[in-house]
Amino acid sequence: MVRKYTDKEITYRHLISVEGVMRSLARHFGEDEQRWGYAGLFHDLDYDRTADDFDRHTEPALEWLREEGYSDEGVLNAIVAHKDPRYRTDLMSRAIVHADAIAGLLVASALVRPEKAAGMKVSSVKKKLKEKSFAPGVEREEIREVEDKIGIPMDDFIAISIGGLQEIAEEIELA
Ligand SMILES: [Fe+2]
Structure with a gap:
């Protein structure tokens, strides 16, 4: 479905990476990995x-x-929520905002490393977070306020997100 509705490889890569991060976050919270994964995978489906x-x-x-017959209203709500704060009504629809931002930073970081996503460290991601000229499109605030919004300390959030990226890295040529 993602291939059907997107044109650009960069969009495909973004969607798969946010899915990976959302799955990892869902596991952390003991939530439904499949649903969280779908929210990530489809959130920017119409981006192109x-x-x-x-x-x-x-x-x-x-x-x-x-x-296409997809009717999980919670997932559809989370998709809208990544753009419109009024829809951030549950954990999944709040988490997607932060997953979106960190996935952008992680993919950009992996692209400039010879080992890509493998062996990526929290400390090096935090350096990239401070470097404003690096991946300037990434909303840094959405990463920094993650503890306030969904209760995971930022370092843990980055580690969980790196794990999520690594799981799907092969699919987007970042392994
Ligand atoms: Fe996104």
């Missing part, structure tokens, strides 16, 4: 079609998913 019309972002994704 709504890039110049950001107001509509997530609308086509919901439409397509419903057409």
Whole structure:
């Protein structure tokens, strides 16, 4: 489905990476890994079609998913929530905001390492977090406020997220 609705490899890579992070976070919280994974995987499904019309972002994704028979309202809500704070009503829909940001930073970090995602350390990711010119599109605040928002200390959050990235690394050529 992701291949069907996205055009760019970078979007595919982003979606798979957020899925990996969401799965890892779900395990940490004892939540449903599959549902959290789907929220991550589909959150930017329409990104390549709504890039110049950001107001509509997530609308086509919901439409397509419903057409494809996907009707988990909690997951659909989390997809909208990554864009619109009013929908951040449960743990999954709050977590996706932080998963989105950290996945961006981790993928960018892996791309500049010869070992890619393998052996990635929390300390080196934190260095990249401080380096504002590195992956400037990543919302640093969304990583820094993770403990306030979902109760995981930032270092633990980064470690959990690295684990999630490593699990899917092969699929996006970062292994
Ligand atoms: Fe995203």
